[in-house]
Amino acid sequence: MENIERTYWDRNITFIAGVDEAGRGSLAGPVVAAAVIFDSSHSFIEGVDDSKKLTPKKREKLYDVIINSARAVGVGIVEPTEIDCINILQATYKAMHSAVETLSVSPEYALIDGNGTPHLKCPCTPVIKGDARVYSIAAASIIAKVTRDRIMTEYDALYPQYGFKNNKGYGSKYHRDAICTFGLSPLHRATFCRKLLQTQIELLK
Numbered sequence: 001m002e003n004i005e006r007t008y009w010d011r012n013i014t015f016i017a018g019v020d021e022a023g024r025g026s027l028a029g030p031v032v033a034a035a036v037i038f039d040s041s042h043s044f045i046e047g048v049d050d051s052k053k054l055t056p057k058k059r060e061k062l063y064d065v066i067i068n069s070a071r072a073v074g075v076g077i078v079e080p081t082e083i084d085c086i087n088i089l090q091a092t093y094k095a096m097h098s099a100v101e102t103l104s105v106s107p108e109y110a111l112i113d114g115n116g117t118p119h120l121k122c123p124c125t126p127v128i129k130g131d132a133r134v135y136s137i138a139a140a141s142i143i144a145k146v147t148r149d150r151i152m153t154e155y156d157a158l159y160p161q162y163g164f165k166n167n168k169g170y171g172s173k174y175h176r177d178a179i180c181t182f183g184l185s186p187l188h189r190a191t192f193c194r195k196l197l198q199t200q201i202e203l204l205k
Contacts, residue, residue: 001048001049001133001135004111004134005018005134014040015037015105015108015109016038016108016109016136017037017109017111018113018139019033019035019096019140020033020141020144021095022141022144022145024088026168026169027169027189028152028162029169029187030083030148031091031092033077033099033140034073034076035072035075035100035102035107036136037073037107038070038071038135042069042071045062047062048138049138050138051141063143066142066143067143072103073143076102077095077098077147077151078091078094078095084191087191089116100118107122108123110122110123111124111127111134112126113127114128114130148168152164162175162182164187179196
């Protein structure tokens with residue numbers, strides 16, 4: 001994990017936000033972004049890494065530690081209906097923008113996971129594979145992932161036939177088969193699922 005934040009702190013840029021998202025490739029549910037700012041005096045939390053490398057139990061534990069030790073944490077959520085309207089890339093940028101806007105401290109700079117950036121009030125830099133390289137982005141990836149997983153677990157109670165508690169809306173075989181059997185729920189991204197259903201139909205021909 002690179003300490004990229006330190007290079008900005010050394011230039012007297014105090015509030016550096018790490019920004020990441022969860023759920024971009026899911027067939028159902030929202031895309032969730034998080035922004036996290038740590039003070040320059042912050043002692044790095046052991047175990048913080050790309051959320052995909054961590055077990056659910058470890059993510060949950062780190063979520064609480066990050067929330068309690070960060071200077072500021074913001075979360076942005078864009079629902080499936082809007083994803084269908086504006087496309088997933090724009091929805092991801094909108095969620096990131098919202099996450100930054102909800103921070104209790106205005107960032108002076110933002111480090112964004114990926115190869116593009118949303119339009120923010122502060123300067124920002126994209127970092128490819130930032131969730132595995134930059135501490136504050138990794139922390140944001142954990143906040144976003146845990147937040148979204150909790151949302152999808154709650155949705156599982158409303159639509160148990162899709163197995164959201166286990167697949168979190170991603171395209172597991174169980175989930176794909178459930179879509180073919182039961183159709184789409186209000187939580188599904190229609191633009192994503194139509195392509196899936198068409199592929200399934202083609203395979204049956």
